[in-house]
Amino acid sequence: MLLxxxxxxxxxxxxxxxxxxxxxxxxxxxxxxxxxxxxxxxGRAVAVFFxxxxxxxxxxxxxxxxxAPLILIATGLCVCYRxxxxxxxxxxxxxxxxxAGGGVALGFPDAPFWLLYPAVLVAGVAGGTGWAAITAWLRxxxxxxxxxxxxxxxxxxxxxxxxxxxxxxxxxxGFGFPQTAEFAAGAATPMLAPGIYLGCLAAPVLALLVxxxxxxxxxxxxxxxxxxxxxxxxxxxxxxxxLVWIAMLASGAMAGLAGVFEVTGxxxxxxxxxxxxxxxTAVIVAFLxxxxxxxxxxxxxxxxxxxxxxxxxxxxxxxxxxxTGIFQGILLFLLLGxxxxxxxxxxRRAGAA
Amino acid sequence: xxxxLTSFIVSVIGAATPLLLAATGELLAExxxxxxxxxxxxxxIGAIAGFAVAHVxxxxxxxxxxxxxxxxxxxxxxxxxxxxxxxxxxxxxLALTIFGRGFSALAGAxxxxxxxxxxxxxxxxGLSDLPFLGPVLFGHDGLVYFSFAAIIGxxxxxxxxxxxxxxxxxxxxxxxxxxxxxxxxxxxxAATAFGGAMAGLAGAYLSLSYSPMWAEDxxxxxGWIALALVVFAGWRPGWLAAGAYLFGAVMFLxxxxxxxxxxxxxxxxxxxxxxxxxxxLVLISRDRRLIRLNQPASLGRSFHPAR
Numbered sequence: 163m164l165l166x167x168x169x170x171x172x173x174x175x176x177x178x179x180x181x182x183x184x185x186x187x188x189x190x191x192x193x194x195x196x197x198x199x200x201x202x203x204x205g206r207a208v209a210v211f212f213x214x215x216x217x218x219x220x221x222x223x224x225x226x227x228x229x230a231p232l233i234l235i236a237t238g239l240c241v242c243y244r245x246x247x248x249x250x251x252x253x254x255x256x257x258x259x260x261x262a263g264g265g266v267a268l269g270f271p272d273a274p275f276w277l278l279y280p281a282v283l284v285a286g287v288a289g290g291t292g293w294a295a296i297t298a299w300l301r302x303x304x305x306x307x308x309x310x311x312x313x314x315x316x317x318x319x320x321x322x323x324x325x326x327x328x329x330x331x332x333x334x335x336g337f338g339f340p341q342t343a344e345f346a347a348g349a350a351t352p353m354l355a356p357g358i359y360l361g362c363l364a365a366p367v368l369a370l371l372v373x374x375x376x377x378x379x380x381x382x383x384x385x386x387x388x389x390x391x392x393x394x395x396x397x398x399x400x401x402x403x404x405l406v407w408i409a410m411l412a413s414g415a416m417a418g419l420a421g422v423f424e425v426t427g428x429x430x431x432x433x434x435x436x437x438x439x440x441x442x443t444a445v446i447v448a449f450l451x452x453x454x455x456x457x458x459x460x461x462x463x464x465x466x467x468x469x470x471x472x473x474x475x476x477x478x479x480x481x482x483x484x485x486t487g488i489f490q491g492i493l494l495f496l497l498l499g500x501x502x503x504x505x506x507x508x509x510r511r512a513g514a515a
Numbered sequence: 516x517x518x519x520l521t522s523f524i525v526s527v528i529g530a531a532t533p534l535l536l537a538a539t540g541e542l543l544a545e546x547x548x549x550x551x552x553x554x555x556x557x558x559x560i561g562a563i564a565g566f567a568v569a570h571v572x573x574x575x576x577x578x579x580x581x582x583x584x585x586x587x588x589x590x591x592x593x594x595x596x597x598x599x600x601x602x603x604x605x606x607x608x609l610a611l612t613i614f615g616r617g618f619s620a621l622a623g624a625x626x627x628x629x630x631x632x633x634x635x636x637x638x639x640x641g642l643s644d645l646p647f648l649g650p651v652l653f654g655h656d657g658l659v660y661f662s663f664a665a666i667i668g669x670x671x672x673x674x675x676x677x678x679x680x681x682x683x684x685x686x687x688x689x690x691x692x693x694x695x696x697x698x699x700x701x702x703x704x705a706a707t708a709f710g711g712a713m714a715g716l717a718g719a720y721l722s723l724s725y726s727p728m729w730a731e732d733x734x735x736x737x738g739w740i741a742l743a744l745v746v747f748a749g750w751r752p753g754w755l756a757a758g759a760y761l762f763g764a765v766m767f768l769x770x771x772x773x774x775x776x777x778x779x780x781x782x783x784x785x786x787x788x789x790x791x792x793x794x795x796l797v798l799i800s801r802d803r804r805l806i807r808l809n810q811p812a813s814l815g816r817s818f819h820p821a822r
Contacts, residue, residue: 167601167819200621248605300793305800309552309605310743314789317736321789325782445609482624484731487617491556494610495592498602506601506819 167506177503182450182457185497186464192492202479210478211489215470223357227428228466229459231256231420231437233365235444236451236458237372238416244376244453245385246392247409251297251312252417253441254319255290259418260425261323262289264432267349268331268342278348283422290418291411293319298410302403308410316441327434340434351427361423366459368416373455385409417441438469439487446494465490517647524651526771528659529725531763533558533717533734535662537741538748538755540713543669545745547706548686550815551593552608554714555738556615557586561718563623566729569632578632579658579719586715587708589615594704601817612738620731631727634658634720658720665713670752682706686811689818699818714738736789743792747799749809758795765791 190208197207215221235252242249249255263286270278296315300306324340333343351359376382388395388405396402420440425432447465451457472486537554544551564585569578589611597607634656643653673679682702684692689699717737722729740762748754769787772779800806 169819169821250609300797304797305803305806306793306796307743307746307800310739310746310796311793313739314736314743314792317789318786321782321786325780328782329780442609442613445606446613449606482621484617484620484624487613488621489617491610491614491617494606494613495596498607498610499596499600501602502600 166509166511167502168509170505170507174504177500178452181500181503182452182461182497184503185450185493185500188496188500189489189493192496193489196488196492197479197481200481202481207475207479210474211471211485212467214478215467215474220357221470223355224470225463225466226358226362228469229462230359230361230365231424231440232444232447232465233369233459233462234361234420234423235413235417235440236447236462237365237369237455238413239444239448240451240453240455240458241372241376241385241412242409243448244389245405245409246389247301247406248309249294249297249312249410249413250309250445251294251314251316251441252413252444253437253439254312254316255293255414255417256421256424256437256441257316257319257323258293259286259290259421260432260436261319261326261421262286262292262418263422264342264345264425265331267345267426268432271343271346271348273346273348275348278346279351279426282349282426283419286422287415287418290416290421291414294410294414294417295407298407301410302406308406323432323436324434327432331432333431342432344431345426349426350430351423359423359427361420361427364419364423365462368419369455369459372412376455381408417444443468443490446490446497449494450497465493468493521647521650523767525654526767527760527763528651528655529763530766530770531760532659532662533720533725533737534741534744534762535666535756535759536658536720537714537717537738538744538759539662539666539669539752540710540717541741542745542748542750542752542755543673543682544703544706544710545814546673546686546750546811547682547703548689548811548813548816548818549597549703549707549710550604550608551590551597551611551707551710552605552742553589553593553611553615553738554710554741555734555736556612556619557589557711557714558615558718558721558734558738559619559732560585560589560615560622561715562722562733563619563626563718563729564715565719566631566722567622567626569723570626570629573632575632575634575723578723579634579716582715582719583712584715586711586713586718588711590707590711590714591704593711594707597817598700598703598707601819604815604817616732623729623731626729627731629728631723631729633727634724656724658716658724661716666752666756673752683811686813689813689816693818693820699820703818714741717741740788740792743796746806747795749799749805750811751809762788762791 194204198204266285297312450461561582565578565582568581
């Protein structure tokens with residue numbers, strides 16, 4: 163190797179924010195090469211993937227609808243990851259939010275909107291929070307690794323949803339499809355404009371609130387210290403157990419809210435597949451947004467574009483929808499790789515010719 | 516009765532083999548200090564590479580080799596970012612899983628629903644026809660025997676060889692190992708590659724033997740269960756083998772009981788392996804001292820040679 167990494171001695175502020183931009187530029191390049199490798203004209207493929215989805219009628223609305231759950235979940239994950247609490251199971255918390263909110267919606271179809279809708283949202287938040295609480299309890303009480311338990315519980319959550327929509331909650335008039343009846347009007351998330359649901363506004367607003375909270379509260383400081391200097395946090399007397407609970411519950415609540423918004427909004431009922439992997443994509447959103455709720459808003463829009471781009475490529479280029487996952491994986495790799503520039507600078511190796 | 520027992524043991528070995536293969540590789544990587552959460556992705560890439568190559572060439576041996584190489588290729592991507600560029604290992608492993616899922620789905624799009632060439636059973640004339648012992652010991656395919664050899668080989672390597680001692684030193688204190696002149700990053704990259712090869716083989720076992728076909732996400736979380744098994748085993752090979760077979764039994768029973776028509780909804784039974792994994796993690800992790808004693812001290816930490 164002719165290049166060497168030399169520690170900067172301090173974090174580079176410039177590269178903290180330049181690294182995502184570098185990663186995005188490199189990703190577009192690599193995705194272009196990738197399309198070329200599978201026999202598609204790279205220029206046109208990149209245009210189809212990144213630009214075309216925004217041009218058509220309703221393109222922006224579709225972008226906001228996909229971005230809302232990503233932003234909500236990733237905002238919660240920022241709280242976790244800042245504290246070095248690795249909640250990887252947001253997908254399961256999202257699912258339980260949808261199930262709990264959907265259950266209330268199905269149970270009281272005749273209730274008026276002003277009563278039912280808030281109850282549905284509260285149930286959704288409680289569902290996500292409760293599912294995250296299992297992981298928090300296992301971590302704080304039994305020291306069980308939260309990465310693995312939260313992930314395993316995501317599989318369990320999906321199976322629970324499958325059971326409900328194929329069994330007790332299946333719509334008797336649904337021709338046997340794995341889905342519930344459509345929710346009543348009293349449980350429907352209102353639209354602010356054609357195609358723009360309440361969640362699209364709630365997501366950036368909540369991101370802003372969480373940012374203010376993390377920045378200006380002692381709690382935000384405690385979480386950061388626990389993440390970056392756990393020993394210092396211990397000496398300072400910040401209770402680790404308490405912080406793990408707060409971080410897990412906060413991210414579970416956000417994921418649950420995202421889940422209930424999704425099924426009462428764009429989907430309108432419970433089905434067997436309510437998420438194209440939002441809980442996992444949100445991990446990328448959180449990192450790309452620098453674990454900063456405002457960065458998360460921008461990153462959420464970009465990753466939302468990757469879903470639309472994957473669909474557009476499927477229609478225009480005949481590539482499978484899986485291209486979205488490939489894009490997301492490459493983006494996260496290149497982002498993590500670019501982040502090396504925050505702490506190190508690249509030098510020619512001394513003596514290497 | 517003896518017939519039931521025989522078929523039970525054979526089925527459990529089948530369900531346990533992919534877990535054992537993948538977990539053996541991850542165990543060695545983690546003993547070198549590398550936490551690669553991309554096992555699921557490498558397994559899926561191995562499954563499609565093995566399936567596709569065996570389908571095209573008609574040779575399961577070439578398929579198995581391709582699966583191992585595909586796993587190594589993905590592991591080296593991980594090594595480049597997590598070891599070379601000092602990226603966070605947890606996030607890099609997740610990226611590997613997301614990428615592997617997407618890439619395997621893309622590569623496998625043309626193979627969905629096709630019948631696989633299955634791995635041949637290696638029969639020993641005479642011995643394979645013995646009652647009970649024949650099917651239990653002498654009726655498996657090559658990857659099952661390889662999984663036995665691999666876990667024994669890794670146990671021997673770690674406990675009895677100088678190279679194994681060096682690898683453990685790298686995992687326990689990379690600074691000390693570096694000071695003694697060992698190439699920390701090279702050793703870690705090699706261990707990561709071994710983990711990739713084993714995960715790839717686990718995938719090949721799924722698509723060429725256990726359920727001979729290709730389907731998106733066919734590993735269904737086995738890569739994550741393998742990761743949990745390594746923790747459960749306390750990073751010790753003997754316990755790993757025991758855990759893998761215990762989980763093979765759980766996975767087999769959760770499938771088998773579904774065929775009985777019991778009044779238990781099948782999603783509940785399907786959830787058993789995942790709930791079992793959580794339970795196992797809880798049982799083992801509550802003993803903090805055991806985890807602290809056995810976990811490689813440098814696990815998941817980046818290493819940058821200062822000099």
